[in-house]
Amino acid sequence: MAAVPGDISVTPPSGAMAARLAHRRSRILREKAIELLLFLAAMVSVFTTIGIVYVLVKESVVFFQHVPLLDFLTDTQWTPLFDDAHFGIVVLLSGTLTSSLVALAIAIPLGTLIAIYLSEFAPFSVREVAKPFLELLGGVPTIIYGYFALLFVTPILQWFYPELPGFNLLSAGIVMGIMIVPYVASISEDAMRAVPMSLREGSYAMGATRFQTAVNVVVPAAFSGIASAYILGISRAVGETMILAVAAGMQPNLTFNPLEPAATITAFIVQVALGDLPHGSVGYQTIFAAGLTLMLFTLVCNVAGHVLRKRFRESY
């Protein structure tokens, strides 16, 4: 072990040293292999998106070779399975829009009120019980809500308004709104909780009540978060399927009257899937064109919500 200072020559390793180096090499190799495996797992979600876009676009392209885009957007009839086929997506969009509006008319006020109450008013114990409860409410399968809309809410509504048909957008929309309340409330509440305490304390120091603080300080400060909650609520309402398939009827109907039955984009897809459509027929492709419309709409909503939420995160 007479190391000469400054001697940097490398002697080839031998014996135990070589074994250790070999072990080290195999270890590095194994580490790389594992990293690759984990990376591939993470890529599955990217492939899922690519798969969704591929399937929807591929079938829609064939569909639009049969049906001009202009007809798709402007026709006012939706009878894809009849001999005299019409493909006016407006008909399905009207049902989707009407039921979503009813749902939002319920979910936005209720959700916001609950969020403000839980974040600014509720004592600790109430919040500790209410938050998990709301979460449970959000976990109930939508088919259960569909049953509830058809066989519980509709009879109650008919009691007030006897002419109401058994299938209608109103009861489906109301129940859908109640389904969305937990989402809106939970995301809005998170946004309000993220508002720094000092803003509230400043407001209280000026003699404001809790109500004044909530309305004038907390809600404006958390507005982008609350708005993103609304947008996510919209996207949920538009994509909701089973409640509408069960309670709103599946008849295409160009209407903005919630008291009528009408089909939505999602209900139409279910209706076609329940029947026996041969693979490759125009009817089969129709559901992909409808799905593409739905996907584009919710994508715009989700991106807008994401952008809003990101902005609100950065502000504090």
Add this chain to the structure above:
Amino acid sequence: MSSESASVKVTDLRALIRRHKRWDTIFMLVGLVALMIGVLTFAALFVDMAIDGLPRLSYDFFTNFPSRRPGQAGILSAWVGSTLVMIATAFFAVPLGVASGIYLEEYAAKNWFTDVIEINITNLAGVPSIVYGLLALGLFVYQFGLGQSILTAGLTLALLILPVVIVATREAIRSIPQGIREGAYALGATQWQVCRDHIVPYSMPGILTGVIIGMARAIGETAPIITIGALTFIAFLPPAPVTAEPPFISFEWLFSPFTVMPIQMFNWTSRPEAAFHQNAAAAGFVLVLMTLAMNGLAIWLRYRLRKRIKW
């Protein structure tokens, strides 16, 4: 003169304060009422379903196949189908989700590509479930030729709940203090050894919570399974996974037609006869109990976790 105006101001002020406090109280009551509407709706839903369904709940209901006679119809094929689909879903979703979470938290470089994966996962969480059904119909059923089988349903639901599992895994991993990793690295552990021996075990309760919530969502999903074309009337069971002769384990059940609880319930709900609605209520009651139990377990796990772990 001046004292008079001052006293007027004080009474004004008192009125103002009283008015503001009144609004405060009113708003608190309104908030409480809003909360109660949510709670009462849930109670109404549960009670309504229990009243309609409980008379139908018996041993026979769980051991009978669906039937044209509502009094004899049961949910045997539905709950067996649901169980098998859940097994297939967990088999794909748990390893994929946990691996993705570990990659994104522990391995991924901070670059645009990682951003793409992250934004992509956020977006997938917002895609309506029926779109997953269309993906499965176009890709799994026809392109890959898997047919309308338990395997297709399991894959579809696994993709559907993947974002839930990934997000839960990442949150659990993120809460592990950096010191734990540094300690392990200081002792010469490789990155994978750190993950295997420290990161995964410590984040296990959080991951479990996410998996349970995801599974609770999957078990109630109806739309994607209807879209892939699952049959609504199934009066047989998939082949048993365990056979009498070697190799004793059979995977034939993966390719069998099936039905699940929510589809059975949808089928009974959409019939006009009230007797079938009772069956739907009974099936719904079982389904709600299952999802409530799973979600409740997840919430309880998280609550205990928050209380017990102190780094």
